[in-house]
Amino acid sequence: MKAGILTIGDEIISGFSVDTNSVWLAQELLKRGITTLKKASVGDDPEAIREVLARWDGKLDLVIATGGLGPTHDDITKTAFCQYFNSELRFDEGYWELLIERFKKRGYDIPANNRAQAEIPIKSVAIPNPVGTAPGLQFRSGTTTFYVLPGVPTEMKAIMTEQILPEMGSGDMVPILTLRTTGIIESALAEKLKHVVSALKGIQVAYLPAYTGVDIRLRALEPVVMTPDVIESAAGEIESILGDLVYARGDTTLEEVVGKLLKERKETLALAESCSGGLASSRITDIPGSSAYMLGAVVAYSNEAKIRHLSVDADTLKAHGAVSEATAREMAEGVKSVFNAHWGVATTGISGPTGGTTAKPVGLVFTAVAGIKRTVVREARLVPHRLPHKAAASQVALNLLRLEILHHG
Amino acid sequence: MKAGILTIGDEIISGFSVDTNSVWLAQELLKRGITTLKKASVGDDPEAIREVLARWDGKLDLVIATGGLGPTHDDITKTAFCQYFNSELRFDEGYWELLIERFKKRGYDIPANNRAQAEIPIKSVAIPNPVGTAPGLQFRSGTTTFYVLPGVPTEMKAIMTEQILPEMGSGDMVPILTLRTTGIIESALAEKLKHVVSALKGIQVAYLPAYTGVDIRLRALEPVVMTPDVIESAAGEIESILGDLVYARGDTTLEEVVGKLLKERKETLALAESCSGGLASSRITDIPGSSAYMLGAVVAYSNEAKIRHLSVDADTLKAHGAVSEATAREMAEGVKSVFNAHWGVATTGISGPTGGTTAKPVGLVFTAVAGIKRTVVREARLVPHRLPHKAAASQVALNLLRLEILHHG
Numbered sequence A, B: 001m002k003a004g005i006l007t008i009g010d011e012i013i014s015g016f017s018v019d020t021n022s023v024w025l026a027q028e029l030l031k032r033g034i035t036t037l038k039k040a041s042v043g044d045d046p047e048a049i050r051e052v053l054a055r056w057d058g059k060l061d062l063v064i065a066t067g068g069l070g071p072t073h074d075d076i077t078k079t080a081f082c083q084y085f086n087s088e089l090r091f092d093e094g095y096w097e098l099l100i101e102r103f104k105k106r107g108y109d110i111p112a113n114n115r116a117q118a119e120i121p122i123k124s125v126a127i128p129n130p131v132g133t134a135p136g137l138q139f140r141s142g143t144t145t146f147y148v149l150p151g152v153p154t155e156m157k158a159i160m161t162e163q164i165l166p167e168m169g170s171g172d173m174v175p176i177l178t179l180r181t182t183g184i185i186e187s188a189l190a191e192k193l194k195h196v197v198s199a200l201k202g203i204q205v206a207y208l209p210a211y212t213g214v215d216i217r218l219r220a221l222e223p224v225v226m227t228p229d230v231i232e233s234a235a236g237e238i239e240s241i242l243g244d245l246v247y248a249r250g251d252t253t254l255e256e257v258v259g260k261l262l263k264e265r266k267e268t269l270a271l272a273e274s275c276s277g278g279l280a281s282s283r284i285t286d287i288p289g290s291s292a293y294m295l296g297a298v299v300a301y302s303n304e305a306k307i308r309h310l311s312v313d314a315d316t317l318k319a320h321g322a323v324s325e326a327t328a329r330e331m332a333e334g335v336k337s338v339f340n341a342h343w344g345v346a347t348t349g350i351s352g353p354t355g356g357t358t359a360k361p362v363g364l365v366f367t368a369v370a371g372i373k374r375t376v377v378r379e380a381r382l383v384p385h386r387l388p389h390k391a392a393a394s395q396v397a398l399n400l401l402r403l404e405i406l407h408h409g
Helices: A021-031 A046-056 A076-085 A093-106 A113-119 A153-168 A186-197 A230-243 A254-265 A279-284 A303-310 A315-320 A327-339 A384-409 B020-030 B046-056 B077-085 B093-105 B112-118 B153-168 B184-200 B228-245 B253-265 B279-285 B303-310 B314-319 B325-340 B386-408
Strands: A002-008 A035-042 A062-066 A088-093 A119-121 A125-127 A137-142 A144-149 A174-179 A202-212 A213-220 A246-249 A269-274 A294-300 A343-349 A364-370 A375-383 B001-008 B035-042 B062-065 B089-091 B120-121 B123-126 B134-139 B144-149 B174-180 B203-210 B213-218 B246-249 B270-274 B294-300 B341-351 B366-371 B377-383
Touching: A002 A021, A002 A046, A021 A062, A021 A153, A021 A294, A046 A062, A062 B020, A076 A119, A076 A137, A076 A144, A093 A113, A093 A174, A113 A119, A113 B279, A119 A137, A125 A153, A125 A384, A125 B035, A125 B228, A137 A153, A144 A153, A174 A230, A186 A213, A186 A230, A186 B112, A202 A230, A213 A230, A246 B246, A246 B314, A246 B366, A254 A279, A254 B377, A269 A279, A269 A327, A269 B112, A279 A294, A279 A384, A279 B093, A279 B279, A294 A303, A294 A327, A294 A364, A294 B303, A303 A315, A303 A327, A303 A375, A303 B294, A315 A327, A327 A343, A327 A364, A327 A375, A343 A384, A375 A384, B001 B020, B001 B046, B020 B035, B020 B062, B046 B062, B046 B077, B077 B134, B077 B144, B077 B153, B093 B112, B093 B270, B112 B120, B120 B184, B120 B294, B134 B153, B144 B153, B174 B228, B184 B203, B184 B213, B184 B228, B213 B228, B228 B246, B246 B253, B253 B386, B270 B279, B270 B325, B279 B294, B279 B386, B294 B303, B294 B325, B303 B325, B314 B325, B325 B366, B325 B377, B341 B386
Parallel strands: A002 A035, A002 A062, A062 A144, A269 A294, A269 A343, B001 B035, B001 B062, B062 B144, B270 B294, B270 B341
Antiparallel strands: A035 B035, A088 A119, A125 A137, A137 A144, A174 A213, A174 A246, A202 A213, A294 B294, A343 A364, A364 A375, B089 B120, B123 B134, B134 B144, B174 B213, B174 B246, B203 B213, B341 B366, B366 B377
8 A cells, every 4th residue: 555644734844843743654554564655745725735635646545644623723724625625514513512521521611713623524534533622534535545634743643543543454564674783884884785685575675874873774565475584584694794783673772782781791881981072971871770780981071080080191191192092991991990890981082173183183083992801992083073973982982892792791 | 935845765754764854954944035835755766756856846946855865776866866857977086086085084995886976967066065975966947946965964964054055045034033941841931921922013933842941933924024123122022031041042052051151251160960871961062162161070870989989978878868969969069179170060860760769759850060159959850751851950950050150150
């Protein structure tokens, strides 16, 4: 089945409101084997709405429109659908009684402008709204079914979940699997995988790059002929080629992976952050239960802080500079020692915009992990922009920690 | 001028990626008097792309397409535009040299499949990408100008900001002004402002709530008849009612405001973070130049770390607990002292999901600021969910610092 999602509202097209409805809808449909082929957004404008309906009618099996059904929107959406389907309105006494009752229960008299919400297009079926006053509507035209839903996410989701989705299948019809990689750029990843990917049948492979790594998403193209085993076997093949480059499946984060490893081994962690400025610690402490292994961190932005709180040697700073292999090593070993942790992690680099030189440009970072058996330091040139650099530097450091725990823990 | 925004990518229509690009684009266009009339999203499907281009060509003045310019097999946007505009590709040696050089600087050999990114459609103009490998493209057809940009938000924004938006006006043609508040909930804010808001003519007021505060957006309804003075006068009136609750205008963050205050006063800062876990420090260090005032931080997740690194008295922890007014006070004073800073800021609270009790429920936080003249501690009950709690706790702490600098600095 092929679907289209139409989001309606001046707020959406003028950029004041992020459209999360269509994201949720597309995911729920996909899980049921329904592919969203198109999305469109228009303002509170009946002509623009009708134009989209005309374009999708007969070409798609399912159209879901959201927005413009509230009492303050003058029923623009309902008007547009009535015009398109050439439908009159009928006043639904039963629905009106239900609304009056619902308001009474909450101790209110119903405002007069809610009356319009009991006007149902004759050519539609009203769908009860369990959490709001505007009912959803269903229209049919040939092979295309149209749903019109309120734009308030809780109302839209309630109507979909309780009334519409149950008719569309169980929600586990399309196997989707994401492999998360870090430490390799998208083009190099695609190069490594080109043979295995081109040999896959019926599976779509997508690369989703970010500064912190590239996700590989595997998705069955044809729900009916695929089983989870096929996706699983493709994922296994890719993992065997990529090895350690894959740190997780699904939406698991690197900080969750590291946290799980530390928890299982009953080992502890302390961080010494310079260029990442607290971000790596914040990521570690995003995980519920992280206090079991996270002892603490020192954000050492100044040389004095590195000397005083991390026992970095003043001579090291003088000889090699704050951004150097030697300083990173002493920071990691220092924080491990002062917190008496099993693992010490350090970052020192140049996030920019200023502070770069030819020898040490903006983007340079040294990350270090002082572990149970050894200390390692890695030099990397990351994106030379402050916020992505912080994100990437924290990722490189946590990934180095992951690899050291796995292989030298 | 009328614009359309086309976002391209299977991940967008299948619900794996929230489209923030079109939100940002619509806002930036609106500020320049350009109205976005339509938005559309299609998958990595040349035919669907061409269909949208055909529909908008000649009807809109400006079309901005994002996504699908990467180096891998699923990036087909350039192909679709070449088909639509009937354009061949030429290999741009100069651009290829530039890419090789850029990879070399970061210590990589360029992968062969990046070569395709140096292939420029003959009928387009390439627009340099300051932060990535795929250039933007500009096509013209009659009165319609088309831009094709990478889907990675930082790359799209960099190309827009540096290359395209400067040609589209100054960004203040439609007066929009945002006042940023923190420390008051939306309904209380609306109550305080109801008289002034109802008296405003020709200005739309919207409240945009988040866990870190509520933004108040003032927007001229009719660009032609409005002048910035009218918005300015309304903003001034609101600010005089709200006083200190407003911390900034526009998209200025609280960490920028605090950073500016510290820089002007040549004063320094150190942080002691428990429940916020490094997030407050990370926010402070997000600001370029923050090393001028940020000395460092201690993330003290364990009691031992609070005693050892922040000089918190073991008896205080025993008598009052880690989450207490007394501990917060000693953490702020301790970190101020050990870093020898002008200002010490502390957070201690219960982010959850576990660790709450009836007396000290999940959501509770104590924030403290040890300043030049005094130390203050504030107790607050924030949202009882881990990540929003961390965000809100860091906001409360930084806002307390702002108020102390302003009134007791």
